[in-house]
Amino acid sequence: MQTLNAEKLKFIIESASNKLFNNKERIDALNVFPVPDGDTGTNMSSTFQKAIQLIEKESFDTVGELIELVSKNMLLSARGNSGVILSQIFKGFSNAWSSLNNINIEDFINGFSMAAKTAYDSVLKPVEGTILTVIRETAEELAKIKVDKNSTFNNVISIAVQKAQNSLQNTPNLLPVLKEVGVVDSGGEGLLMILEGMKSAIEGTKVEIDLNSTKPLVIASNTEVYSGEFGYCTEVIIKLNEPDKFVKNKFVSQVEKLGNSMVIVNDGNLLKLHIHTITPGKILNIGQKVGEFLTVKIENMTEQANNTKSNLEGIKSYEATKVQPTKKNAIISCNAGSGFINIMNELECDHVIEGGQSNNPSAQDIIEAIDIVNAENIIILPNNSNIILAAQQAAKIKSDRNIKIIPTKSQVEGITAIMNYSPEIDIEDNINEIESSLKNLIVGEVVQAIKNTKIDNVKVKEGSYLMIMSHKIIGTKKDSLSASTALIDKMIKSNKKAQILIIYYGNNVSEIDAKKIEKYVLSKYDIEVQIQNGDQHIYDYMFGLE
Template sequence: MRPAAMKITDVLNGQLWKQMMVSGAKALEIKKHDVDALNVFPVPDGDTGTNMFLTIQSAARDAEKITGQSIGEVAAAASMGSLMGARGNSGVILSQLLRGIAKGLEGLDTANSLQIAQALQSGVDTAYKAVMKPVEGTILTVSKETARAALTRAKNGGSLLETLQEAQQQGFKSLAKTPEMLPVLKQAGVVDAGGQGFLVILGGWIAALSGEAEELDFVSGAESPPKAEIQEPESKQEFVQVENLDYPYCTEFLVKGKDLRVEQIKQDLSGRGDCLLVVGTPEVVKIHVHVKNPGKILDYAIQWGSLHQVQIHNMLEQNENMAHAMKEKALAADSEPLAEGQELKEFGVVAVAMGQGIADVFISLGVDEVVYGGQTMNPSTEDLAEAVRKVSARQVFILPNNGNIVMAARQVKDVVQDCQVHVIPSKSIPQGIAALLSFNSEGDADTNIKNMERGMSSVGSGEVTYAVRDSQYGDLTISQGDILGLIEDVIVTTGKLLFEVAQSTLEKMEWKTHDLVSIFYGEETKPEEVERLQDWLQEENPSIEVEVHPGRQPLYYYIFGVE
């Protein structure tokens, strides 16, 4: 059922802001594939629109849960939703924009045009601070010019609608200039995808504000976005003795009330279990904790307000099928069984993998939890946070293994409080493996970070995939369906034959000057192609070690590592 159209107003309350958020999400849902198509590289990972949509949808969904009329309360909920649902760099930047907007609206029941414009500026300031090396010609520039125009119009007496319309018009002018700011955009003949996605969302806000949201064919309560699949590989054997699990009940719920004190609740629950997460606003708080007695936690929480979405899982029951596998592995490794009451281990590792075979390699090297994702399927901050909370360690290292996941991984620090999170900014599978091989469970965190980053930098990474559209990239004329070779995410060669492009990619990686070549072949790569490539390497230089693994990754025929 379509929602009632909003009346044009010069004052926004929480209910109207909620409708604008949902309308913005629906607008991007309609246009997400157009935004995806603005990908600079013609490789099958153009997912900016999809990532931004899933992020804003998560924000809108959390906003819809708020029953109050306060715009500050709804904006805070949307901010938290976007934080947990953020996917990819574009989604993380969008979540930071919404976070800053929430800061600007904090404590307000309603907001006029000037306050909305100031909140937009707060969003821009927050987003710029969140990016380590801000690049102009991106969503940052577009949002900055948008906020600047909004402030100017609002200060000159513009209404809410006029303010946002002026902001959007200036945003499109800024978007049109992005190819002049970033040569890579000009070369590809596209504008910045993130900036385009932001303006689509802003268009949804304007449509809702002007009473035209129904033209978006909008449906409230859309289905949840597909989560990056976090499944247990068949070869994984967990190191958890079921009978020694001190806090067997995973307890998660929402508390709704007034004047909820997040820090006080966090302090009161500290020490009552492990994997504690307490986040939220003065009106709604999300609690996640592993405990011995869920009843005591619920009895405590109900003093603050009403309980909602209560979920309790018996982890003893969930894990008992793995107990025998753990014991067998402990015996095979000639290691002593865990002592009863043993404390958490000091370090744990979470890694992102884009194929079952790659996941198996990480697990064999000691990774505790694998999050499945990569190109076209970036895991969200929440996906990564869930994996971190599963690791029984005081400190957890995250290996994103993809440049588009690093920012989402860094946000995990904001939502996981019961352990220390370290992000090693690996941008490829070979980098992640090299970092992991440099990890020493007996060392301290600072030394491990230095060693892992040093190890990561010692490996060269290459990939072979295919072109999803015609394109001109530098001196390369690319046709849809061509085979592409990339080194460190830069297209270096193209052709019609997989073997020839794989050869060319490796040669440009100067593989003969290294000691080891690692090959992870994809789910669509034929065994005879792999064997042919391996034979060529051994014939060309028999002294170099060649490791071949069935990575089973989608979209990419090969992933290469040289070191």
């Protein structure tokens, strides 16, 4: 195989995406932080799958036409930092191949060089020991190959996979937190899966999606569309009320008769279910009897199937649409939990994008919000470190607007930001005012650990409660209340001039629980305390001290 045409490259790209999909939950499990996070594997797979959906039923005359569409849709669908970096890797492939009808081995190797360069250029402060290192070292290894008449794509991709494996295994030596926790970089692992999927296709066997995989916590992506199947793709994650008494076979017998394509996995106190059904309400009723919903996703497969073609045309014509701004300033915020969303709306946020921890909005979601607010100057509050790159990506795409990203990493920071925002004043003055207010804020969070690990020199036991101050784990306690009071003591000690503490309680606790914390603080400190219902899904409590 000395050249690749569009159909062969499409075959390779689909195989790569499917290999990533089949391993996404295992990649998620490599997450360093011992709480449900942005889920690297899920974000990368979602980013890739969106692009694949729009090419799977299409034919292409040239490699350039194919890779440009894949790259463009990846840019729009990118979720989380890992998804954004993956989209930039494919942007590099597109930069190298967009003008080509077919690609030869030298073009293929050059594509990896461009992929590494574009990925590095997209990150303000590249960190070694991550997916960036793996793509760079792989590209550097391929660049050493002296291409001659005996060179084959099989040899080149084999070298790429081997180098990526070696680079991945070395990531803990470059990034101390990986060595401390004892894992390799999850983004790098995702890239390795992509390369292995490419290798399989180049050798003649396309990797197919495996919905019956027995890997831990595997569920189907919410982006799937099945030809010939209609109804609703229903996915739920349930926190079991009594995991020791839960009988999986009994639950399966109740659910399986209501649909098909079912995948169900019970892992500790979590139950994950994916099913195609025409009665999602019945599924939810059965699920609610055994526990509390952590996430619920219901997608209309009929509507998705009907819209796939029109979505493709919409992507192709996206940049042709230009709407003149109707107002001077606007602010957009990413929030999760009905309480936080209500607070942001009450503070007159121009648009709230629903999504955050473990449910990162895509660049496309942010672009749509930019279009909705339709302002000349726009401030975006990501409110999660895993959304910042997607927001930056959206800002690049919407270059006709003056968009400023304030890199807020928590919803508490987002609320402080909007409280110091005024639509009437100049955008730069707003930025200065918000950044100044954030310097005086200390954020605290209490959340239950989902695994045993050691991070930031703190030994973490699964089921214990983490005390997180300014995005760093400072200790653990056996219960949520003691973790909260100990954390607040640390927060107030670090800022003895603080005047107000705001308690945002999540849906795992109640206002009564929050009032116990309030009583403790008022008995010990001369400080004002406010209680707000954040209704967040993961963190029991979030605190803002200023």
